Amino acid sequence: MDHRSANTTAVYYQVSKKMKREAVDTLRVLAIDRQGNSAPMGSATAYEVRSVAVPWGNCVEPSNVKAGGNACPIRFQRSGCGSYRPDPSHLPAIEDQVRSLKANLELARAMGAADYTIKGMEGEFADYLNVVKRMKAKMESMPDEERHEVEEASKILRRLRAGSAASGPVALPMPVVRPADEAGA
Numbered sequence: 776m777d778h779r780s781a782n783t784t785a786v787y788y789q790v791s792k793k794m795k796r797e798a799v800d801t802l803r804v805l806a807i808d809r810q811g812n813s814a815p816m817g818s819a820t821a822y823e824v825r826s827v828a829v830p831w832g833n834c835v836e837p838s839n840v841k842a843g844g845n846a847c848p849i850r851f852q853r854s855g856c857g858s859y860r861p862d863p864s865h866l867p868a869i870e871d872q873v874r875s876l877k878a879n880l881e882l883a884r885a886m887g888a889a890d891y892t893i894k895g896m897e898g899e900f901a902d903y904l905n906v907v908k909r910m911k912a913k914m915e916s917m918p919d920e921e922r923h924e925v926e927e928a929s930k931i932l933r934r935l936r937a938g939s940a941a942s943g944p945v946a947l948p949m950p951v952v953r954p955a956d957e958a959g960a
């Protein structure tokens with residue numbers, strides 16, 4: 776940082792940490808599970824310690840969290856996993872994923888893919904779509920001020936993820952973001 780004194784840098788950093796913590800505090804209570812049911816994190820610390828960021832939502836599976844997101848025990852099965860914990864900050868990425876899955880599904884059908892392949896893709900598509908619908912319904916039910924707060928907090932966490940994707944693992948709450956073509960949830 777191009778600041779004239781270390782103190783200036785320290786103040787800037789403290790504000791940044793504060794913003795991050797406030798964003799986590801706003802969003803941790805809005806986490807849901809793969810079926811769209813509310814699954815809030817008990818505290819910002821719990822969110823930071825127990826979750827690891829993957830492209831379309833956090834993961835709370837202990838061994839994967841311990842390994843920084845590199846040790847999914849079920850081969851990154853995306854929305855079909857009980858440890859999947861998206862929150863509103865993931866909404867744009869999940870919507871992109873829904874569009875992509877829809878196109879992939881149509882292609883797989885046209886290619887005559889096996890039934891078990893089609894069924895798996897249909898299930899994944901349906902679960903992500905359900906997550907989007909439940910999350911949007913929750914957002915729409917909020918008073919304007921609260922929804923604005925959630926949207927601003929979401930932008931902060933998305934920026935953090937984008938930064939960590941560009942520079943490698945960073946401090947929690949977003950320790951690892953796996954490339955979209957490697958990770959699954």
Ligand code: SF4
Pocket residue numbers: 829833834835836839847848849850851852853856857858859860959960
């Ligand atoms: S499938 Fe996704 S949410 Fe489930 S354990 Fe693996 S990385 Fe975590």
